[in-house]
Amino acid sequence: EEEEEEKANKKDYSVGANECVHFSIVDKTEDEGGENNNATKGGNYFWASASKEKRTFEPEFTHQVFRDDETIYGYSEDLRVEVMCLPNVYERYVDVSYSEKVRSSLNPADDIRANLNGWFPEEGTKATKEAFMKRAKETSEMEIPGNGGKVIAEWDGEGEESELKYSIRQYEFKDSERTTVGRWHDNVEPFVAFYIDAASKIDKNDGRWLWFVLIAQRKDNLKRWATCGFTTVYQFYTHPFQRRLRISQVLVLPPYQRKGFGAKLLDAVRVYARMQDEAGEGKEVADITVEDPTDQLQRLRDVRDCIAATENEDIVLAVKTAARRAFAAAQSSTADPLHRKQKLKQAQAALRLPKRCYETNFKKDLKICEPQAKRVWEALLFVWAKQCQAPSEGVVADAFRTNVLNRLKKKHMASLGKGEDDVGSKRIRDTEDGFVMCKGGGEGERVEIEDTPSMPTAAETRPRNREDEDEDAPPKDPAEALALLFHECMQNLAYLSTVAKLSESSSSS
Numbered sequence: 001e002e003e004e005e006e007k008a009n010k011k012d013y014s015v016g017a018n019e020c021v022h023f024s025i026v027d028k029t030e031d032e033g034g035e036n037n038n039a040t041k042g043g044n045y046f047w048a049s050a051s052k053e054k055r056t057f058e059p060e061f062t063h064q065v066f067r068d069d070e071t072i073y074g075y076s077e078d079l080r081v082e083v084m085c086l087p088n089v090y091e092r093y094v095d096v097s098y099s100e101k102v103r104s105s106l107n108p109a110d111d112i113r114a115n116l117n118g119w120f121p122e123e124g125t126k127a128t129k130e131a132f133m134k135r136a137k138e139t140s141e142m143e144i145p146g147n148g149g150k151v152i153a154e155w156d157g158e159g160e161e162s163e164l165k166y167s168i169r170q171y172e173f174k175d176s177e178r179t180t181v182g183r184w185h186d187n188v189e190p191f192v193a194f195y196i197d198a199a200s201k202i203d204k205n206d207g208r209w210l211w212f213v214l215i216a217q218r219k220d221n222l223k224r225w226a227t228c229g230f231t232t233v234y235q236f237y238t239h240p241f242q243r244r245l246r247i248s249q250v251l252v253l254p255p256y257q258r259k260g261f262g263a264k265l266l267d268a269v270r271v272y273a274r275m276q277d278e279a280g281e282g283k284e285v286a287d288i289t290v291e292d293p294t295d296q297l298q299r300l301r302d303v304r305d306c307i308a309a310t311e312n313e314d315i316v317l318a319v320k321t322a323a324r325r326a327f328a329a330a331q332s333s334t335a336d337p338l339h340r341k342q343k344l345k346q347a348q349a350a351l352r353l354p355k356r357c358y359e360t361n362f363k364k365d366l367k368i369c370e371p372q373a374k375r376v377w378e379a380l381l382f383v384w385a386k387q388c389q390a391p392s393e394g395v396v397a398d399a400f401r402t403n404v405l406n407r408l409k410k411k412h413m414a415s416l417g418k419g420e421d422d423v424g425s426k427r428i429r430d431t432e433d434g435f436v437m438c439k440g441g442g443e444g445e446r447v448e449i450e451d452t453p454s455m456p457t458a459a460e461t462r463p464r465n466r467e468d469e470d471e472d473a474p475p476k477d478p479a480e481a482l483a484l485l486f487h488e489c490m491q492n493l494a495y496l497s498t499v500a501k502l503s504e505s506s507s508s509s
Contacts, residue, residue, distance in 0.1 A: 015072050023058070026085065064193045065119055065193055087225075092187070165219050172211075208234055209232060213230045228261060231247060246289045286367075310380070312361055314365075327396055328350075387501070401486075412481075
């Protein structure tokens with residue numbers, strides 16, 4: 001017996017949480033005749049031809065729910081944690097199965113249900129599958145909570161989803177709706193822990209939070225609906241009598257991804273802001289920012305803002321005018337270096353975002369904040385240069401690159417103590433003995449250097465060959481760090497040039 005106990009102690013009872021946790025959206029009639037029967041009854045009412053496997057999905061992150069290394073301790077390798085969810089209000093049943101479990105008081109197995117309850121409210125978790133299926137039938141044709149919310153956008157599904165109708169609805173967490181909208185949000189919000197790194201819950205007691213929910217409905221029965229995704233937005237006061245909207249969380253649940261719904265959610269926030277301006281009465285919105293966006297969200301934001309800007313005739317005209325002035329300033333018959341330097345400065349000035357265009361068109365019309373407006377402005381200049389087949393070398397090209405580098409340096413090397421709207425996550429901070437690269441407001445990682453190089457030239461902005469270096473290691477000097485940021489920026493501009501188009505009617509520029 002002692003030998004068996006010793007063998008058991010040596011056995012590895014650590015299981016990867018990302019592999020053993022499974023979410024599934026369960027239909028109300030799933031246990032009543034199988035999937036084929038469901039399709040004919042209308043039970044499987046969101047994916048008429050989808051199998052159950054396509055409605056089962058795994059988490060991307062589990063370190064906020066289980067252990068930091070994303071493992072669950074104390075169970076055999078066949079551990080399976082299945083979280084069955086209702087498609088609308090996401091009440092759930094948790095089924096935990098395994099063949100072996102550690103039985104030790106000194107080093108007990110992880111309490112899986114308790115860990116999940118740290119995010120999912122116990123009130124919405126049914127104790128038995130029978131109770132869960134009963135609740136599924138009770139809620140299969142329920143009204144959308146909060147009297148349906150405020151509809152911001154609507155559109156019809158296409159192709160295999162032609163029987164569906166989509167909408168984005170806006171809610172506030174009012175005290176009168178705490179038991180309806182509040183509980184619905186409590187059931188959906190925990191998914192941010194599994195799909196957004198370093199996510200956190202919002203404080204619904206703060207009345208400045210807004211919730212935008214993406215909903216799918218059957219056209220033949222609008223009481224059959226599903227929650228597909230959501231975004232949370234916080235309202236800040238901005239001088240003198242306006243609000244600034246800050247997008248905090250954007251999540252489209254896996255079964256609904258790859259359908260363009262993330263873009264729809266971002267666009268809905270802009271539509272809401274415009275609706276507030278039209279309503280007046282002190283509800284006007286100054287602009288929209290995003291809280292520490294991921295690279296993926298930032299790219300999506302860039303695309304949507306660029307497309308919106310190309311639909312604004314005044315912005316398109318301003319871009320073309322800036323390009324014409326820059327090329328006019330660069331025209332010169334002399335090779336004098338001092339004269340070229342003067343032309344370079346004139347071209348730089350011509351290519352900068354005009355203040356009036358920012359305040360009237362970007363901020364007032366499109367609700368784009370100033371840091372993001374400058375990114376979009378650069379993208380539109382890049383797009384227009386590509387469409388006009390402008391040369392990649394010369395005074396104007398150098399002026400454009402210098403403006404981009406100056407913006408990156410101002411943003412990423414600014415003092416952390418000054419505070420800045422929508423500053424992003426990457427920072428380079430000067431210190432007495434070098435500089436610090438950091439994310440957000442953190443201290444970052446210090447890199448010792450002897451001399452601080454000057455601003456990189458156009459040639460120096462090309463990334464070094466770092467095959468023999470650790471890819472995760474920070475750059476060795478600020479110039480290289482800035483060059484890498486510049487390279488990322490240029491890659492993004494090249495990508496945006498494939499998705500955003502400007503009218504070529506003024507090709508003479």
